[in-house]
Amino acid sequence: MRIALAALTFSLTPVCLPAQDEAPIHAEVGEVTDVALGVLSPGEERALTFLLSNSTGEDFQSGNISTTCGCTRPRADVVFIPAGGTEEFDVTFRAPDEPMTRISMVWFSPVDAPGDRWGIRLTAEIRAGLMADPPEVRLGSVAVGGSEELTRTVTLTNHTGREIEITSASATPECFRVDPAPEVIPAGGSAAITVRFSPLLQAGPVIGELAVATNSPERPHLRIPLHAEIAGRITVEPDRVWFGFVRLGETRTVTLTLRGAENAFAVTEAALDAPGITATPATAEGGLARVRVDLDTGAAGVGIIDRDLILHTNDPIETVVRVDVLGMVSQ
Structure with missing residues (x-):
């Protein structure tokens, strides 16, 4: 029923x-x-x-x-x-x-x-015994070679009924730094850790980590991702070398144009460790620099192309520019 x-x-x-x-x-x-x-x-x-x-x-x-x-x-x-x-x-x-x-x-x-x-x-x-806010830190963007320093604060909150000791707090790589951290977080309380970022001489994203060690049995190791962006003085067009999908026996050429933010400059060296791919700097004209990148599929062979092209310049601040080199060679 x-x-x-x-x-x-x-x-x-x-x-x-x-x-x-x-x-x-x-x-x-x-x-x-x-x-x-x-x-x-x-x-x-x-x-x-x-x-x-x-x-x-x-x-x-x-x-x-x-x-x-x-x-x-x-x-x-x-x-x-x-x-x-x-x-x-x-x-x-x-x-x-x-x-x-x-x-x-x-x-x-x-x-x-x-x-x-x-x-x-x-x-x-x-809630863990110790929680970070924010759980992932994005410090923003800063100009390459500049003197500006990016700063963000991470708040650690103790959700337990006992105090938690911070035994160490450090950040990697070295361009990230941590101010001296508090030694104790009281029960139910919070403490702030300041993270600083100083720009490098190479543009691009920088990924790091803030590591905090404590005596908390619930969460003795707290790892917080760090992100920062270094804006370059030199722009590259296109922003990567893309050979596309190429058949074995064919060739491809991509020309990069580099523009400086202030002064005229030149590419002094193009370093690329990739069989069948060559990069040749051209004469700078009118504040522009060009690099010709050639692909010989016969020498490169079949497979995925995923390499870094390192361009050395005579710019007084941005001495190195990195460019992705991508493509696929098939039979």
Whole structure:
């Protein structure tokens, strides 16, 4: 016999959760009931016992109980609640290993009407013992060879009930620097670490890392990606050498045009370690410099081309310019 869904009402009382008041949490069939688990640490488990009450005059037999997250484990696959009776239902929630907001559904539906499901939504905020804000630092852009220094602050927040000691804080590569870090972050408090970036003499993106070591058992090593961009004085058109898709036996030529931001300059050397590919600087004219890049597929052979062309210039600041050399040689 099919049970009419509209006649079923369940009241759920989380036995192990601190209750805000004495009234039970009710779940109406066809609706979603929210249960907030609060802030949990990675790997922390929360065992919940619900008291399911069947206030109808008919027995309730569920189909397979399902969840949307492997972090939620019901005690049983099905549940039976006699008419007018109650049944305890246990769920264990295990917080994921990474900081996040996790929402997990526990779905119930009658065995003879699997599409008429309703459920309980468990929501938890996963916070490590120590968290960084922002989790990834982008310091911005600075001119090559300039004296400007980029600075950003990373805030470390201690979500535990005890103080955390910072044993070391360093950044790599050397163009990133870290100001002396605080030695202790109080329980529930925060501390700031300042990261600085000084431009190199070569334009392009720079990727680094801020490494923080602590005595926190939950997160003893905190690694924060660092990003900065060095804007060049010299522009290259096109911005890369792209030979395209070339058949064996064919040749290709790409000419690069370099423009200086202020003074006229010349390319003094073109270094490229790639069989079958040669780069030849041309005479500078009108403040422009040109480099001819030739591909001989017979010498290069079949395969993917992915090389770096290093151009040395007599510019007083930007002495090196790097250009990608890309392509594909096929039979």
